[in-house]
Amino acid sequence: MLKKVLLGGLGAALVLTLGILLGHFGIQSGSTTPGWVQEVTRDVDEELIQKFISEVDNMEIQENLRELTKVPHMATTAGDEQTVQYLLKRWQDPETGLDQAWREEYLVYLSFPDPKTPNKVTVESPTGVVLYTAREKEKVYGLDPEDPEVVQPYAAYAPAGHPKSDHLVCKLCQTSSPPRLGRLVYANQGTPSDYAHLNQTVNLTGTIAITRYGGAGRAQKAINAAPYGVVGVLVYTDPLDINDGKMSDTNETYPNSWYMPPSGVERGSFNTHFGDMLTPYLAAKENTYRIPQANITGIPPIPTQPIGFEDAYALICQLGGESAPPEWQGAFNCSYRYGGPGFRPDSTFKDSEVKLDIYNRGEIKNSSNVMGVIKGSIEPDRYVIYGNHRDSWVHGAIDPSSGTSVMLEVTRVLGRMVKQGKWRPRRSIIFGSWGAEEFGLIGSTEYTEEYYSKLSERSVAYINVDIAVFANATLRASGSPSAQSVILKASKQVKTPGSDSISVYDNWIRYFNRTSPTYGVIPNVGFLTGAGSDYAGFIHFLGVTSMDISYTYDRSKTSARIYPAYHTAYDTFDYSSRFIDPGFTSHQTVARTAGNVLMRLADSLLLPFNCSDYAETLEGYLQKALELYREGLAAHKISIEPLQTAVSRFRSAAAKLEEVIRDLDLANETPLKVRRINDQLMLLDRAFLDPFAFPDKYGFRHVIWASSKAGQPTFPGLADAYSRAASSELGRDWEEAHRQLSLLSQAILGAAHTLGDVI
Amino acid sequence: MLKKVLLGGLGAALVLTLGILLGHFGIQSGSTTPGWVQEVTRDVDEELIQKFISEVDNMEIQENLRELTKVPHMATTAGDEQTVQYLLKRWQDPETGLDQAWREEYLVYLSFPDPKTPNKVTVESPTGVVLYTAREKEKVYGLDPEDPEVVQPYAAYAPAGHPKSDHLVCKLCQTSSPPRLGRLVYANQGTPSDYAHLNQTVNLTGTIAITRYGGAGRAQKAINAAPYGVVGVLVYTDPLDINDGKMSDTNETYPNSWYMPPSGVERGSFNTHFGDMLTPYLAAKENTYRIPQANITGIPPIPTQPIGFEDAYALICQLGGESAPPEWQGAFNCSYRYGGPGFRPDSTFKDSEVKLDIYNRGEIKNSSNVMGVIKGSIEPDRYVIYGNHRDSWVHGAIDPSSGTSVMLEVTRVLGRMVKQGKWRPRRSIIFGSWGAEEFGLIGSTEYTEEYYSKLSERSVAYINVDIAVFANATLRASGSPSAQSVILKASKQVKTPGSDSISVYDNWIRYFNRTSPTYGVIPNVGFLTGAGSDYAGFIHFLGVTSMDISYTYDRSKTSARIYPAYHTAYDTFDYSSRFIDPGFTSHQTVARTAGNVLMRLADSLLLPFNCSDYAETLEGYLQKALELYREGLAAHKISIEPLQTAVSRFRSAAAKLEEVIRDLDLANETPLKVRRINDQLMLLDRAFLDPFAFPDKYGFRHVIWASSKAGQPTFPGLADAYSRAASSELGRDWEEAHRQLSLLSQAILGAAHTLGDVI
Secondary structure (H helix, E strand, O other): OHHHHHHHHHHHHHHHHHHHHHHHHHOOOOOOOOOHHHHHOOOOOHHHHHHHHHHOOHHHHHHHHHHHOOOOOEOOOHHHHHHHHHHHHHHOOOOOOOOEEEEEEEEEEEEEOEOOEOOEEEEEOOOOOEEEEOOOOOOOOOOOOOOOOOOOOOEEOOOOEOOOHHHOOOOOOOOOOOOOOOEEEEOOOOOHHHHHHHHOOOOOOOEEEEEEOEOEOHHHHHHHHHHHOOOEEEEEOOHHHHOOOOOOOOOOOOOOOOOOOOOOOOOEEOOOOOOOOOOOOOOOOOOOOOOOHHHOOOOOOOOEEEOOHHHHHHHHOOEOOOEOOHHHOOOOOOOOEOOOOOEOOOOOOOOOEEEEEEOOEEEEEEEEEEEEEEOOOOEEEEEEEEEEEOOEOOOOOOOOHHHHHHHHHHHHHHHHHHHOOOOOOOEEEEEEEEOOOOOOOHHHHHHHHHOHHHHHHHEEEEEEOOOOEOOOOEEEEEEOHHHHHHHHHHHHHOEOOOOOOOEHHHHHHHHOEEEEOOOEEEEOOEOOOOOOOOHHHHHHHHOOOEEEEEEEOOOOOOOOOOOOOOOOOOOOHHHHHHHHOHHHHHHHHHHHHHHHHHHHHHHOOOOOOOHHHHHHHHHHHHHHHHHHHHHHHHHOOOOOHHHHHHHHHHHHHHHHHHHHHHOOOHHHOOHHHHHHHHHHHHOOHHHHEOOOOOOOOOOOOEOOOOOOOOOOOOOHHHHHHHHHHHHHOOHHHHHHHHHHHHHHHHHHHHHHHHHOOOO | OHHHHHHHHHHHHHHHHHHHHHHHHHOOOOOOOOOHHHHHOOOOOHHHHHHHHHHOOHHHHHHHHHHHOOOOOEOOOHHHHHHHHHHHHHHOOOOOOOOEEEEEEEEEEEEEOOOOOOOEEEEEOOOOOEEEEOOOOOOOOOOOOOOOOOOOOOEEOOOOEOOOHHHOOOOOOOOOOOOOOOEEEEOOOOOHHHHHHHHOOOOOOOEEEEEEOEOEOHHHHHHHHHHHOOOEEEEEOOHHHHOOOOOOOOOOOOOOOOOOOOOOOOOEEOOOOOOOOOOOOOOOOOOOOOOOHHHOOOOOOOOEEEOOHHHHHHHHOOEOOOEOOHHHOOOOOOOOEOOOOOEOOOOOOOOOEEEEEEOOEEEEEEEEEEEEEEOOOOEEEEEEEEEEEOOEOOOOOOOOHHHHHHHHHHHHHHHHHHHOOOOOOOEEEEEEEEOOOOOOOHHHHHHHHHOHHHHHHHEEEEEEOOOOEOOOOEEEEEEOHHHHHHHHHHHHHOEOOOOOOOEHHHHHHHHOEEEEOOOEEEEOOEOOOOOOOOHHHHHHHHOOOEEEEEEEOOOOOOOOOOOOOOOOOOOOHHHHHHHHOHHHHHHHHHHHHHHHHHHHHHHOOOOOOOHHHHHHHHHHHHHHHHHHHHHHHHHOOOOOHHHHHHHHHHHHHHHHHHHHHHOOOHHHOOHHHHHHHHHHHHOOHHHHEOOOOOOOOOOOOEOOOOOOOOOOOOOHHHHHHHHHHHHHOOHHHHHHHHHHHHHHHHHHHHHHHHHOOOO
């Protein structure tokens, strides 16, 4: 009986267990957890990140670069179209491509020299004999074949012209002596103070000024010159600034080293605003309103031409006049003189004039962005954007194709994971291969204009990798302070080239570091204060948290302004593979780091942005503003206290949000709560926008990161307005300083409001 | 055995069932549905809406109004402070209050007459004898006691002054005859064409112009006059325009009817922009930058004073000169003449002048908004905002206290449901009792400036109920087209006053209707094209989908411009309860309708906005634009095609989104998908903002709803620019028309992008 009972009990127990199991797992009912519950709480997968890192291949990057640099691909040329097709092919590849890829076209205003009538710079004797002619093209060294598609060096957007005295329009002309035209003067870097200084000694009316790159923006050298009656500007790269003094191509410069050969010329866009110049705030489409070309501002008002230092040497070392001050001296083995104006009486160019014959012309051309997306699975309406321009000046192996090769490797690895069904990001990823960046960030800017609303609402971040590798010493990164943490985190997970143990982070901190009040010594993530690459439209115009990532120099080894082949015909695959990153492991490191950041932004359940790091930056800026401006403002009855209050409220709100985040039980929170916090983090940079803050600066709306002339590590609008007011002492300038202080305080306070309790 | 087996089987089945039940309901495990899953899919509860409707009480509204109108409560006066305290008391009530209530203060620029030196309007004979003095205050009829706090009628922001010829600054003066000052002329409504017409007959230099309300904005009457050398402006309300011609207070006007008594004067703010005038785009705080008062634009450049029609009669009927045209004639029993300038030779005022002695002064005063919130349970970071101003000119029983009484009844019913734990909205509700609206929507505008970022990111909608009841005939509503559907839905659920069967909708459609291409005949929801009340900052500056709701006239019964006691001392509890809404059932109906809309916006799982209704509106506007402008633009080589494309893309994108919505299985969708669609709907109006579209119009950024002079039911910026260009035929004006067309097309296309596939 006992046995029976036991057996019966056992049987019952088994049946009961079966029932329990059936009941628990076997019944689908109304209260069953919907399938999406697990899905919405999915977080970043560290194993996939490791997989990504391991699959990024330096040789793939090398081959990408080889393909991209086969021909010169200046914006809107046939070579550019070849790269469009290549990008489309890669991104539409069924095995390694993206979900979708397409091109977007804009009709943009560009400027080109006339291939049939090249620009000329000559020295002409008083009798009209041409004594000297500057090179029209850079010397070819045979390693890269001579290519008729290499564009003659020119100053894009500088006007055509043959400077004549009847064209003189100047505010500051010294009219005591009758103007003779074409006398050469040396104006150092062409800054306002350089011309002011020069003008104390030399009558600039009717002169041609030769200037060296650096110190002032390209267009600025001519804009600053024109008020003095200067009729033309030459610009060259002094070997002191780019070549550590090296000048000889027989053994010192490329193809023997990375240094610029004597005939190398930095091309560039000579403008101060970004985006298509005829369609400010409007995407440049077929029937879009265009401003009259005469209304364009921020370009040279007088003919301007860049030349090599070989030609600059021939001109500068023959100048007469007084010796220029020590800080004006470059690397030439002669004394740099102001010019008499004009050449020394004992020179072969005595009494000769410099003639500029410039034939540049503006053209409206069709420029393409190539776009590609990986659609997000859970939050497709959140965009992480990764981009780089595609157009170069010549072959552009470094600028921009180092970045494009890296981007293509990132998309190859991610695309394959997607195509194989191994991965789909939480958020959508948009890749942009921008057109016509070299002419003023045009493709990316038109994109931000056309999709302003959509991008404002949904963009989590923009990652820019333009020149991926300037040099192979260390990572360099700039960005919005809230992005610092994710960049640092990614950099700790990637090894530095050629090492199994030293992380990118550990290497980086040796080259660039700062002492953070919060973290102690950490790598220094810079700020995106200018408009140096395609991040400008994103951070300044859209207020999207942005970053710019690259590998760069060991500054103890060179004082070059930038890599010496920059914007020259020498920026080739050969140059890059021999002198910049042999083996392409620095490229690989950038791909791994930027890709890691990208994956974290796309996959993290909670966005990896730290708003307290923003507070730290604002506090640093505030400290500097108090130091520099508090007293001066107070003397004009302007209290800086609202700014102090705003920064301190921002700090508290950020701390409070960090606390909410710390207390989150991520796996069990409602997805709407996580989304709410993510929105607070995502929209933080948006809160710093004020479209009326800088009425004279196209596209600059971010009151913390706008460009500034004052050169102080503090709030740009306040700094510039204060410096103007302090120098003019005009009431209206002090009013503007006060206005800047108020709008800045309001923006910071407004940002704090977005971080605090949601209601 | 069979029995045993059966029994055993039964037992086993029972045990199995027990097990199944235990397994299904008894085990908490990792895969159990989290508690928030049900919560996040909660939708609007129709029973709660019915409960709300039934609890809204007309007698409560009556008592609210009695309390609010005890004393005059002009902005920043002691009476205003009393209403602040009352609102705070009500919203902090432990039984019927909100979660939280507080005040927010701004230091704003207001304008007041000098109580010690009242403004004077007199007729002075050539020998300096005062022949006539206009009333300083309105006549008291004893039903409302005389209150020293009743402000003298004045034109806020009109400058102080005693017009003298040495102050003459005019562009269009006829200087042939020496100016004599103070000669009266009648200038109809003071529009530009009125003055142009008058100027053909009369030399306006040095004259005082008397004008009637209507046709042009208050400030405009003086702004339009000044260029002709007019030195002062009087303004009055003609009985034709407000009283259906009635004039006698012995039996025709208040206190015998709702008509304005002869001494009644419409006060008002004489400015054309909204918001605090010294702090454009900045919240007016203690240390905020303020523009110099001399830089204020949009206010009368010359002294201006409003008077009653009793005084206007005495002046106008004695005027000399030619008879004015029929459309200039009002209800007075005399012929309205232009003025000689000045009075008739046979009048007692012969050769006399009109003297204005205006002592208005600007003051920076502390104005409060009272804010209250009910925190949302599921999406607290989404705000539905409901507001009305609190300040009046005098007792303000209708303007604004009808709206405030309604708001207080809405908050009483909702607050009690919250306090009793019966309800908590899905989204947060913010109530705003704005200060200083009468001076130019100041409180609400400062609020939108201070919290710009937070409100831009999170506001679902703004509901404005200012004057809740103009009259008791029918509902009237204006709003963004996407809000049409929720207003119509709510209006179907509420019964019209005094009926158990006729809905507000059924009644409304009889008074205001239109034929929609989509729906056929429906009530006509108007557009928010101007800045008539506190919605301006929300729709025009923030781009938040807004609505304005009230009860209003049977236009077949009166042609009054507005209710006749508007902005007079007669806008009292007595007036409202006897002539506007006896029994307060229209107030109740507005509370029920607006509250219903509010609850739907706050509780609906999917926002009740319809983007296809927006498409219908845009198509209507496009049709009109094609009709009016296509040819003229084409003649200037401007193609309207981008606008056509944009509207058509908007229509497709809207249709697509509606399809996605139709296909939703709401109860089972992931909350992030619903949120995504809600964000698309919520942010739709935001996509129409362009801060640079209307550089001369403070706060107007919404390219569809900005104010317009052209008076055409089409896109305002294009309409105004086209009309200017067509009349001037200047190249730059056609350029501006083209720019308007481009920015409009881009905004509509940008909005379409936000409605389409999220990626």
